[in-house]
Amino acid sequence: xxxxxxxxxxxxxxxxxxxxxxxxxxxxxxxxxxxxxxxxxxxxxxxxxxxxxxxxxxxxxxxxxxxxxxxxxxxxxxxxxxxxxxxxxxxxxxxxxxxxxxxxxxxxxxxxxxxxxxxxxxxxxxxxxxxxxxxxxxxxxxxxxxxxxxxxxxxxxxxxxxxxxxxxxxxxxxxxxxxxxxxxxxxxxxxxxxxxxxxxxxxxxxxxxxxxxxxxxxxxxxxxxxxxxxxxxxxxxxxxxxxxxxxxxxxxxxxxxxxxxxxxxxxxxxxxxxxxxxxxxxxxxxxxxxxxxxxxxxxxxxxxxxxxxxxxxxxxxxxxxxxxxxxxxxxxxxxxxxxxxxxxxxxxxxxxxxxxxxxxxxxxxxxxxxxxxxxxxxxxxxxxxxxxxxxxxxxxxxxxxxxxxxxxxxxxxxxxxxxxxxxxxxxxxxxxxxxxxxxxxxxxxxxxxxxxxxxxxxxxxxxxxxxxxxxxxxxxxxxxxxxxx
Numbered sequence: 001x002x003x004x005x006x007x008x009x010x011x012x013x014x015x016x017x018x019x020x021x022x023x024x025x026x027x028x029x030x031x032x033x034x035x036x037x038x039x040x041x042x043x044x045x046x047x048x049x050x051x052x053x054x055x056x057x058x059x060x061x062x063x064x065x066x067x068x069x070x071x072x073x074x075x076x077x078x079x080x081x082x083x084x085x086x087x088x089x090x091x092x093x094x095x096x097x098x099x100x101x102x103x104x105x106x107x108x109x110x111x112x113x114x115x116x117x118x119x120x121x122x123x124x125x126x127x128x129x130x131x132x133x134x135x136x137x138x139x140x141x142x143x144x145x146x147x148x149x150x151x152x153x154x155x156x157x158x159x160x161x162x163x164x165x166x167x168x169x170x171x172x173x174x175x176x177x178x179x180x181x182x183x184x185x186x187x188x189x190x191x192x193x194x195x196x197x198x199x200x201x202x203x204x205x206x207x208x209x210x211x212x213x214x215x216x217x218x219x220x221x222x223x224x225x226x227x228x229x230x231x232x233x234x235x236x237x238x239x240x241x242x243x244x245x246x247x248x249x250x251x252x253x254x255x256x257x258x259x260x261x262x263x264x265x266x267x268x269x270x271x272x273x274x275x276x277x278x279x280x281x282x283x284x285x286x287x288x289x290x291x292x293x294x295x296x297x298x299x300x301x302x303x304x305x306x307x308x309x310x311x312x313x314x315x316x317x318x319x320x321x322x323x324x325x326x327x328x329x330x331x332x333x334x335x336x337x338x339x340x341x342x343x344x345x346x347x348x349x350x351x352x353x354x355x356x357x358x359x360x361x362x363x364x365x366x367x368x369x370x371x372x373x374x375x376x377x378x379x380x381x382x383x384x385x386x387x388x389x390x391x392x393x394x395x396x397x398x399x400x401x402x403x404x405x406x407x408x409x410x411x412x413x414x415x416x417x418x419x420x421x422x423x424x425x426x427x428x429x430x431x432x433x434x435x436x437x438x439x440x441x442x443x444x445x446x447x448x449x450x451x452x453x454x455x456x457x458x459x460x461x462x463x464x465x466x467x468x469x470x471x472x473x474x475x476x477x478x479x480x481x482x483x484x485x
Contacts, residue, residue, distance in 0.1 A: 003028050004163040005480065008072055008220040011166060015061055015071045022057040022071030026050050026115050029073045033117065033164050036484065041139045041149075041159040043078045044086050045118040053115040060113060069227060070113025074167045077156050078119035079126055080211070081200040082106050089202050090122040090134040090152075093322050093329045093348030103200025104232045105169060105211050112227035117165060121155030124350045125319065126173055126204040128152050129422040131180075132413055133352040140409075141184055142481040143447055147406040150180030156214045157184035162484040167224055170214045173204050174307055175401070175426025177212050178438035182401035182450020185440045185479060187467065188214045189221045192458050193433035194239035196225075197232035205314035206237070208307075208430045217477050218439060218467035222246035225460060239458070246461050250468040255289035257466065260394035264300045265425060271404045277449040278400050281441040284473060285398075285466075293394055297386035302379045303428035304420060309363050309376035310431070315353075316360030322348065355416065384432040387454075396466055397454040400425050401438045405447035425452060435460050439467045440476035448476075 003025060006014070014020055030047055050073070057071035081087050081099035083106075088094045102110070109116070121139040123131055131154025132138045141149040142162040149158040153170030157180035160168050170177040172190035181188025189212045196211040203209060213224030226246050232238040259282065266275055282292060324330040324344025331343035349357070363372040390397060403424060412419040429436045434454055441451035451470075455463045471477050 004032055006166070007217050008069065008166055008215065008223050011072050012068050022054040022061065022115060023051065025071065026054040026073050026117070029117060029165055036162055036164060039140050039142060039158050039162055039164070040137055041121055041155040041162070041164060042075070043088055043090070043119045043121050043136050043155070046085055046116060049085070050115050050117045057113055057115060067113045069223060071115060072167070073115045073117050073165055074109065074169070075117045075120050075156070075159060075165045076106060076169045077122055077153050077171055079122060079171055079202050080106050080169060081202070082116070082119065085119065087119065087202070088135070089126070090124045090136060091348065091350065091353070092135045095135065095329065097327055101200060104197035104234060105201065105228050108227055108230070114227070120159055120168055123152035123154065124353050125202070125315070126152040126171060126176055127315070127352050127356055129175070129179060129419050130412065131155065132409065133350055135350065138409055141406050142484050143185060144406065146408055147447065148183065148409055150183035150406065152176040153180050153214060157181055157186055157188070160184070160186045160214050160216065161481060163480060167213060167215045167220060169211060169228070171201060171209055171211050172430065173208045173311060174430050175423040177214060178401050178426050178436060178450065178452060179423060181214055181438040183406040183448065185448030185476065186214060186216060187218055187221050187437065187439050187477060188212065189225060189437040189460065189463070190429065190435060191225065191229065191460055192239070192435045194237050195241070195435070195458065195460065196228050197230070197235045197238050199232055199234040203318040205311040206318060207314060208311060218464050218471055219247070219250060221437070222250060222464045241458055244461050246464055249461055249465045252465050253289070254285065254466065254469050257285070257290040257396070258394040259285055259290050259292050260295035260390050260397040261292060262295050262297050262300065262390070262397060262399060264297055265399035269403050269421070269424060270400060273444045274400055274402070274404060274449060277442040277444060278451060281451045281470070282398060284470060288469060288473070295390040295394060295397065297383070297390055299379065299382040299386050300428050303383055303431060304424060306376040306379040306383070307427045307431060308359070308420060309372050310380065312356040312360030313363045313373050314360065316357050316364060319353070319357060324348070352416070380431045383428050387432045387434055391456045395462065399452050401450035401452040405444045405449060429454055433457070435463055437463050437467055439470060440479070442476055
């Protein structure tokens with residue numbers, strides 16, 4: 001088995017036994033990143049810092065007191081501030097921004113001994129479902145280079161799928177970990193809102209954003225989440241909850257597990273082949289002793305309109321700070337302060353970001369706040385109550401991540417509404433603040449299919465157990481795109 005095909009656990013075992021060093025491992029992955037640079041999955045590659053970190057990791061490994069993840073390479077979505085490294089959010093606005101501090105997630109993974117190889121491509125300010133809004137161009141899906149890798153964490157998903165890195169960080173505001181994980185055939189976990197610190201994670205929609213791991217397997221996701229999660233006093237939305245050992249219950253039996261299938265997930269909007277693939281996956285759980293129960297969540301159909309009022313409203317407020325004055329892009333030779341604001345923001349932001357700022361500003365304006373924003377928040381409460389009621393009678397909820405497999409580059413760019421509908425099965429989970437994950441569950445015309453598993457608040461350990469058991473009886477998560485073996 002070559003190094004790049006190994007899981008985090010396997011890599012850790014090899015490092016601990018001295019089969020290879022962190023420096024050898026790091027150089028092997030850096031060579032793959034260079035070899036497959038046409039994927040455009042990276043915005044920045046931090047080779048010098050990575051080699052220095054690998055040397056430190058080797059010293060810890062030699063001393064024999066290294067944490068489990070010590071010396072293993074990974075990379076960060078370019079939304080996490082990394083001290084001394086460009087943190088662009090995929091935008092021209094921050095193309096020259098060098099972060100002066102680390103995000104808590106970055107500090108946590110550094111403390112765990114992981115070696116960051118750079119920053120990953122993403123939709124601009126995490127606004128998009130395809131990675132096509134990035135200032136640096138779209139990343140490519142390694143399964144079919146004429147298809148998108150999903151968004152906004154498209155670079156993260158593409159890099160893990162192509163085995164350029166064994167793991168990556170992502171963020172999920174309306175499906176941006178799960179949807180690209182599904183499109184690229186990897187495992188992606190969106191934790192409960194507040195489980196992972198948002199400090200130093202550049203905000204899109206503050207009440208929805210959540211960081212999480214993107215890996216090959218559920219077992220790897222458990223190891224990554226272990227390092228990423230925890231209370232952070234620097235984040236006012238961080239949950240004061242103890243972090244359990246996410247690996248402890250991975251092998252628990254699924255006998256008598258109650259799985260809820262929302263009938264609203266299997267409507268006319270779902271591709272027939274996708275529905276068949278999801279039903280096949282659910283049948284695997286039946287074979288393991290799970291009970292399938294139909295549930296109903298009648299307000300799910302309102303999730304997209306509610307989300308596309310709430311998220312743009314919050315983005316409108318969050319992106320006010322990008323004004324060309326303190327940091328980020330500044331226009332040349334402004335005539336006055338007003339001209340500075342207008343041209344700096346006009347030049348720095350892309351079309352989709354401008355669209356969402358305009359929608360959000362409108363929704364928050366006098367005369368429309370009650371009619372739109374307050375109503376959307378009421379719908380959010382109804383959606384949350386739907387999930388709460390359903391999870392009283394089942395342990396987890398399952399369904400598709402996306403209505404179709406990965407779509408073609410340029411296929412949906414002319415129609416923003418059609419693009420928004422790509423997140424129809426993921427958005428409601430963010431509105432409710434619940435944990436959910438995507439795991440590989442088959443292929444349609446050589447394009448990966450993702451199975452979505454949704455759990456109760458802070459039930460990540462249960463999700464990981466359910467996902468891991470499926471991965472013990474299937475091998476979808478072990479498949480590598482042709483040409484990247």
